[in-house]
Amino acid sequence: MTKEQETFYITTPIYYPSGKLHIGNTYSTLVADASARYQRLMGKDVYFLTGTDEHGQKIEQKAEELNMDPQAYVDEMAEIIKSLWKTLEISNDGFIRTTDDYHKKAVQVTFEKLLEQGDIYLGEYEGWYSVSDEEYFTETQLTEVYKDADGNVIGGIAPTGNEVELVKEESYFFKLSNYSDRLLDYYNSHDFIVPEFRKTEMINNFIKPGLEDLAVSRTSFSWGIQVPSNPKHVVYVWLDALMNYVTHLGYGTDDTTMLEKYWPANVQVIGKDISRFHTIYWPIFLMALGLPIPKTIYAHGWIVMKDGKMSKSKGNVIYPETLIDRYGLDATRFYLLREMSKGNDTVFTPEDFVNRVNFELANDLGNLLNRTIAMMNKYFDGNVPTDKAAFVANAVDAEYEATISEELAAYFQAMEDISFDISLDHAMKIVSRTNKYIDETEPWVLAKDEADKPKLASVMYHLAESLRVVAHILRPFLTNAPKEIFDQLGISQEIDHGLDSLVYGEFPVNATVIKKGVPIFPRLDVEEEIAYIKEQMTGGANSSENLTVDDENWDPSETELTFDETEAIEFDQFIQTELKVAEVIDVAPVKGSNKLLRFRLDAGDKGHRQILSGIAKSYPDYETLIGKKITIASNLKPRKMMGYLSQGMILSTETPDGLRLLFVDEASENGTFIG
Ligand code: ME8
Numbered sequence: 001m002t003k004e005q006e007t008f009y010i011t012t013p014i015y016y017p018s019g020k021l022h023i024g025n026t027y028s029t030l031v032a033d034a035s036a037r038y039q040r041l042m043g044k045d046v047y048f049l050t051g052t053d054e055h056g057q058k059i060e061q062k063a064e065e066l067n068m069d070p071q072a073y074v075d076e077m078a079e080i081i082k083s084l085w086k087t088l089e090i091s092n093d094g095f096i097r098t099t100d101d102y103h104k105k106a107v108q109v110t111f112e113k114l115l116e117q118g119d120i121y122l123g124e125y126e127g128w129y130s131v132s133d134e135e136y137f138t139e140t141q142l143t144e145v146y147k148d149a150d151g152n153v154i155g156g157i158a159p160t161g162n163e164v165e166l167v168k169e170e171s172y173f174f175k176l177s178n179y180s181d182r183l184l185d186y187y188n189s190h191d192f193i194v195p196e197f198r199k200t201e202m203i204n205n206f207i208k209p210g211l212e213d214l215a216v217s218r219t220s221f222s223w224g225i226q227v228p229s230n231p232k233h234v235v236y237v238w239l240d241a242l243m244n245y246v247t248h249l250g251y252g253t254d255d256t257t258m259l260e261k262y263w264p265a266n267v268q269v270i271g272k273d274i275s276r277f278h279t280i281y282w283p284i285f286l287m288a289l290g291l292p293i294p295k296t297i298y299a300h301g302w303i304v305m306k307d308g309k310m311s312k313s314k315g316n317v318i319y320p321e322t323l324i325d326r327y328g329l330d331a332t333r334f335y336l337l338r339e340m341s342k343g344n345d346t347v348f349t350p351e352d353f354v355n356r357v358n359f360e361l362a363n364d365l366g367n368l369l370n371r372t373i374a375m376m377n378k379y380f381d382g383n384v385p386t387d388k389a390a391f392v393a394n395a396v397d398a399e400y401e402a403t404i405s406e407e408l409a410a411y412f413q414a415m416e417d418i419s420f421d422i423s424l425d426h427a428m429k430i431v432s433r434t435n436k437y438i439d440e441t442e443p444w445v446l447a448k449d450e451a452d453k454p455k456l457a458s459v460m461y462h463l464a465e466s467l468r469v470v471a472h473i474l475r476p477f478l479t480n481a482p483k484e485i486f487d488q489l490g491i492s493q494e495i496d497h498g499l500d501s502l503v504y505g506e507f508p509v510n511a512t513v514i515k516k517g518v519p520i521f522p523r524l525d526v527e528e529e530i531a532y533i534k535e536q537m538t539g540g541a542n543s544s545e546n547l548t549v550d551d552e553n554w555d556p557s558e559t560e561l562t563f564d565e566t567e568a569i570e571f572d573q574f575i576q577t578e579l580k581v582a583e584v585i586d587v588a589p590v591k592g593s594n595k596l597l598r599f600r601l602d603a604g605d606k607g608h609r610q611i612l613s614g615i616a617k618s619y620p621d622y623e624t625l626i627g628k629k630i631t632i633a634s635n636l637k638p639r640k641m642m643g644y645l646s647q648g649m650i651l652s653t654e655t656p657d658g659l660r661l662l663f664v665d666e667a668s669e670n671g672t673f674i675g
Pocket of ligand 1 (some may be wrong): 012013014015016017023024025026027028051053241242270271272273274301302304308
């Protein structure tokens with residue numbers, strides 16, 4: 001009877017298709033991919049799932065902004081995300097979209113079951129909601145609150161840095177508190193949350209103060225999965241999203257074969273910001289559904305920039321494609337997986353990127369391969385000596401082999417712990433120790449004396465063998481270089497071997513290396529490449545073609561126009577904004593604010609419109625504005641500011657003396673379109 005293959009189910013968070021993914025977003029998927037590749041090479045039956053989180057207010061708003069049907073929008077975005085994973089050679093087995101029919105039906109079944117069981121009840125939610133995070137907050141959690149003139153809180157900022165809005169709507173609630181004790185028991189009897197400090201954070205911040213009932217449906221918008229028994233409700237996007245991990249395996253459908261085979265997940269990779277959802281709500285939902293809890297939730301830290309979070313407005317975003325196009329996929333994957341330390345944030349800098357790739361890949365690994373190939377050709381006609389009986393050991397051989405075994409053991413331990421920076425550190429230590437071994441044994445000296453040939457054979461064997469082993473242990477991380485190394489060493493068949501049977505000292509017999517080594521990682525010009533990456537981060541000139549205005553009266557160097565096309569919008573998008581002429585009828589400062597002026601305007605509408613504008617400091621003599629014709633964006637959604645409704649935006653420009661309004665000719669009629 002054959003032994004049944006052990007299964008390994010690993011998942012990534014499912015991504016919001018709300019914009020282009022940067023290197024930070026892609027990190028969760030890279031970690032899961034390296035894990036999946038490793039476990040496959042260790043002989044496990046792996047299922048690796050990723051996907052997209054397509055419902056909710058954020059996506060609905062995004063589609064609205066683009067004047068698109070939400071389904072058409074997510075269809076387009078899901079394809080873009082899938083193609084990014086292809087570029088990164090992600091080895092996922094499944095891809096779930098929460099708009100997939102089977103998922104929607106299974107979530108409906110789940111919701112009705114929870115309702116029937118009494119875990120969910122109908123009530124009314126009144127409180128704060130961050131659309132960017134799709135998350136509820138209590139007022140005390142807000143890091144900043146905005147008040148109107150009467151001191152009422154009318155807005156604020158969530159701990160995530162995103163704005164919140166007041167939500168008051170009928171909602172179903174999940175009684176989380178019923179499960180607090182069971183959850184704590186589970187935490188205490190399992191290594192559920194990795195790294196462990198996140199567990200303490202969850203207990204102290206959320207469980208100990210008492211879990212509040214969670215609103216699990218929304219009624220103020222419609223882009224979501226309908227509650228079958230009360231269709232004006234859509235399921236809260238996080239309940240919908242978390243369920244993906246089991247609906248993809250067939251939960252809530254007639255065929256649960258996959259669920260029985262792979263659930264509970266071995267590892268669920270997430271970013272630290274979504275720990276609360278995965279380590280509190282998710283296990284509680286599973287308990288309520290009678291399903292086992294995943295073995296490990298692995299919460300990694302964030303990739304941040306020197307000046308904080310990556311954001312387009314700061315001009316510090318770096319996209320994976322930028323690095324891959326110029327430095328290749330292996331260098332990009334290597335850097336990200338090598339640099340991030342378990343659970344902590346890591347700062348991305350162009351300097352670190354270029355230096356890592358240069359020192360470790362081009363210098364250490366690339367040189368080791370080149371030197372080995374060159375010497376093998378020179379001293380042994382390219383044929384790797386493998387007849388150990390004919391070797392004579394060098395003085396350092398025993399110590400060298402012992403070091404390699406130690407590094408290998410440490411590598412495997414770190415792989416099991418998903419501490420990939422440490423695994424890669426051990427792999428690179430084998431490389432640098434081997435380069436040192438060359439210097440210690442001086443093969444070029446041994447080659448001078450025929451009597452030293454058995455010693456030289458031992459050296460050359462160790463070099464080839466160490467490279468074989470290194471290529472194997474890099475396979476979870478790099479998708480091309482290991483194969484290149486095997487090919488150059490003349491052992492292409494190694495690609496069919498797993499890591500579970502890797503033993504040092506088993507270099508295949510009869511291998512002949514290639515005649516001339518080909519560099520696997522070209523050396524980078526440090527200054528040039530640092531400058532290049534920096535330029536890409538700010539959307540610099542290189543990121544799109546330079547546009548030159550050509551006219552004999554102009555000096556082109558003065559008129560060269562450069563802009564980042566990735567930031568450019570379509571003409572269709574531009575014309576969606578209505579710009580109009582408006583006359584100032586009245587203007588007054590807003591009580592309680594030293595920034596805002598409240599304008600009453602005639603913009604050709606039936607009545608007057610009110611717009612609040614943050615230009616008070618620049619116009620202490622604001623009364624002089626009455627009767628002036630200014631410019632406004634007129635079709636923005638009305639916003640509440642300091643208790644007043646603001647119906648549009650007044651256009652202004654920055655000058656050394658502060659903000660200046662854009663005035664138009666007196667002759668222009670109120671309400672005239674600008675464009
Ligand atoms: O949160 N560094 O999706 P998402 C590292 N749809 N990781 C980062 C990062 C950074 N700078 N920025 C973002 C969601 N991430 C939900 C998940 S799962 C049932 C639903 C990570 O697209 C972030 O931590 O906003 C998260 O793990 C992932 O990107 C997806 O974020």
